[in-house]
Amino acid sequence: MLELTGVSRTVPHKRGTLTVLNEASFCVPPGHLMTVIGATGSGKTSLITLLAGHDAPSQGAILFQGRDCAVEAPHPNSIGHVPASDDVLCEALTVRESVMSALMLRVAGQSREERVARASHLLVGTGLETAATARVGTLTLPQKRRLKLALALVSDPALVLCDEFTDGLDARSERELAALLKFVAGDHPARVVIHATQTVGNLAAYDTVVILHEGHVCFHGPSRAVTHYFSIPAMDELYPRLAKRPAERWGDSWCRHRDSYYEAFKLGGLGEPATSLGDEESAAARKAGAGRTGFTESRTAAAAPEPPPLPSATAQARHLMLRRWTLMRRTRAQWLRHLGVLLLCPAAAVLLVLPNRGFLEKLSADAGPEVLWPAAYTCMMALWVQILLVLMMAVRAGAREIGGERPLYERERAGGLRLGAYLAAKLGFVLPLVLLQSLALGVLADMLTGGLPGHALPRLLLLALTGCAFGCLCLGISACSADAGRAHSRAWMLFFFNLILAGALLGFPRVLGGVIHPFITAYHGWSGSVETLRDTAVFEPVTRLVRTWFATPAQAMWALGGHSLVGVLLAWFGLRNRR
Template sequence: MLELKDVCFTIKKDGEDVNLVDKVNIQIPRGHFMAIVGPSGCGKTTLLKTIAGLNPESAGALYWDGRNLSEEGDLDPSEIGYVPQFSVAYDPLTVDESVEAATRLRVKTRDMEELDQRIDRVLEETGLTTIADRHVKVLSGGQKRRLGLAMELVSDPKLLLCDEVTSGLDPRSEREIVRLLHDLSRREGRIVLSVTHSLAHLELYDSILVLHEGRVAYHGPPDQMNHYFSVHDTEEVYPKLASQTSDRWQSSWMKHRGPYYTKLDRNRTKLVDSGGLHLPADPEPVPTQEVTDEKEQAAKEKPESEKIRTPGFFAQFTTLLSRRWRIFFRDRGQVFLQLAILLCFPVLVTLFKDNALGQIANLSETRLGNVMQDFQEQQVVRQDQVRVGSAVSGIVMFQVILLALMASNNSAREIAGERSIFEKEKFGGLRPTAYLASKIAFLACLVLAQSLWMAVFVNLFAPFRGGAGGFESHIIFLLLVNGGMTAICLGISALMRTAEQASLLSIYLVGFQLPLSGAVLALPDSVEGFTRPFISAYWAWSGSIGALEPKVLEAVKTVVDTSLSTREACLYTLGFHIAAGLIAAWVGTRRHQWD
């Protein structure tokens, strides 16, 4: 049984406390199907989220089978299912793949046979068996709602919460979904609560909860609602609510609820007697002191053995990573964009190769001779140094900036773009660490491919003028700047609520890399000291420039006024950028950001 006693949810508005849910008192027995209705803004979804634990109650208490959830912890992820109004599946996946991924993330199965049986059963229950191979993006609205239900039923929840799952559907699809929810409530004593704005098909519900400004105005049988509100048609209930304050409706209901609850009990008894509702057997009573220790231990362990367990970190990680690669390769637009960037960006860099190579070949030692010849030779060498320094420094910085742009494209939308799905899966038992680890593994592959290809391809046409190990050092810094910017943009993506916010902030971050690096124009000392620690492009550029041949290094120094940092300082700083980005991503994934 689910019971709410004086439950409130309060927010601050203009410095004052406002109760969005105000002293709700209801009891919902097992195997019950209840609709939560009311005009827009009356607190329907807020109440549902409070029951789910997404909104912590400000006062009162919630009880589940006699257990105080406020004091003894929330419901286990396997006990509760939440079907939001938005889609919870990825468009490139099929129905079967979506349900399989949900099962692997929420249920620890013994073997593949048990996994397949659970998936097949859920597909059959929700009527999705015939379209199991169809992609999510081509499903109708009603089919997507069925899929959302299927993905929640994989863990056999005893409490199923549905938020506006019939909104936007045609009348036929709406009735089919309501009928499906009705049937689900008749199995194994499952409680199904459905928030709906529609007043159609109310006869399929066991009870109707009418809210007005966060307060209970009515909770009783559907066929008694018109009588209570003194209306001839159900559609007149909402206008009738506006005729009195919510406080008066709540007081009236508290006075008259007795007969309506009696009618609910009679309806329930008839339903059980007729076989329309099959309830599981009541749990065995707690053993008395006379029971032996062995029997007492067995009684305690029995519920645990039947309890659905959540998969471990590694199982969730592999499921998420496999799903991410499948989505990536099925998104032709994303694959084409990655390939275009991977191929075109290095080609852009090599456009400057002829000038760079030619200018480097013009370098020579000054010859001894008369003063005029010596002066002319020094002038030629100085001019060559300027051209060589500009070309080499520009090519290195061009590589760094392009890799920073790749990094932004890699991860700016990686988490924020699927925020709603991630929050839903986290509610269902997904470990944030497994989710973040799968993102890091996926992005690490992109970083390696992009950085190594950039370095190797450019070096084929414009060999890196480094000393012993110079090219290897250059590769390391390209990897670090790509990895650092990818990690930082991933952190931004995890902290932002929307993909648009994350993308915009990441683009600004990349845009400031070149002007604030000091590689083009030296910055004022006051600005440089403040901005330099945060500019990944500077540290990758400085570290790569420091690995050049001495003659080329001197040429670069003749054209830039910015001082170069040591290789160790560049390595440590870029490593710090990676760590800071991952920490921000960890904080963002753990933080509750349910919309």
């Protein structure tokens, strides 16, 4: 049983606080299908968010299966949340793969055969068995709604919350999905299904209706009583009728009539509800009722089976990592872009070095300025261009990685996905990708040009560490951004910040450079690489071309490791905050 008592929710507002839900009180018994209807801004989504445990009520109590949710949060597998957005689906997976993925992230201890059997059962139950092998991106809108419901049901939850599940559909699809929700409500001994919607055309399919208006509960009861209570000829007149009075007055009116209506329709389970609104109901409405929540204490809740345990964080991370690599392999445009970066960036570095290769070949201890200075400039710029190319690779790999699938992450997080598992999976995708591209850039550039003077191995390690550090920073920016577009633009801003300030450091006094350089990823990768030229003839000319301080390779590696840690912590902080 689900019971709300005086539940309110206030949020910050430019003029103080705004009450989006005002003292909502009602009760929903097991096996019950209830709809919450109201116009945009009435508080439906806020109510669903509170019931799902994503937010805490400002006051009041939510009791689920006899436990106060504020004291003992329900197990993630006891709640199935169906969000309104279709962005929570992964379009490159098939329908069956999506359900199998949800099972691997939410339910532990199942063999592959058991997962396949459970996935098949869910697909049949939600009417998706004929679309099991279709890509999610090719599904129709009603099919996507069915898939979201199937994903919410993988753990056999006792509470199913649907937000705008039938909104925007044709009348036939709306009826079919409402009937599907009714089937879902009766398929579990202790299940409660709540559907928040704006549509009022199919209310007869639900056991009871809660009507919200600007955060106030204006009615709770069977749908056939709505027209009588609001004195309207048809349900289409509900919203115009609500607009004629302030929400506070509707809420106060319902508080006065609530108990008598509960008694009239016998919502406490003491008998069959009345079939009409005649004299007997009018007499019953004048009696004291069953209480504030609408169900008497004599109603016995069905025993709810224990929810299945969650997989370990390691198992979740491993599955997410494999899924991400599968998605890249399956998305042609994505892997073609990464392949292009892998091939074109070394070519750009080679084009810079080859025209001046003759100066590098003439280097010797007694070489004249006509050789030393061009060779020094070539080495310095070649290292700088390689660092910039690595930063561009990191932006391409990490900037959109979390921001582009934020709704998907939030859905899976609500189902028990651990933050650490998700972050580890993202690092397991971005870092190897950047590492591969960075090493390919350094190795291919050296092979095609004959290499720069100095120690090649530390230089190659610095190139790879620079890419990993900037990839972590881009991943952190992506986690702190609301969408992929903002994450991408912010990552490029960081790139140009590195480009401008690192270039400016070449002419800054050493005192000023010492204040700025700790914050510039590109500087550490470049200066450490320049330091590998110390035992060569070009190092002295380089130190005269620029006025900045050069970090040793070891110092640069430590600094880049610190930047990587900052990026990981930023990603952790961003993923903790719900969006």
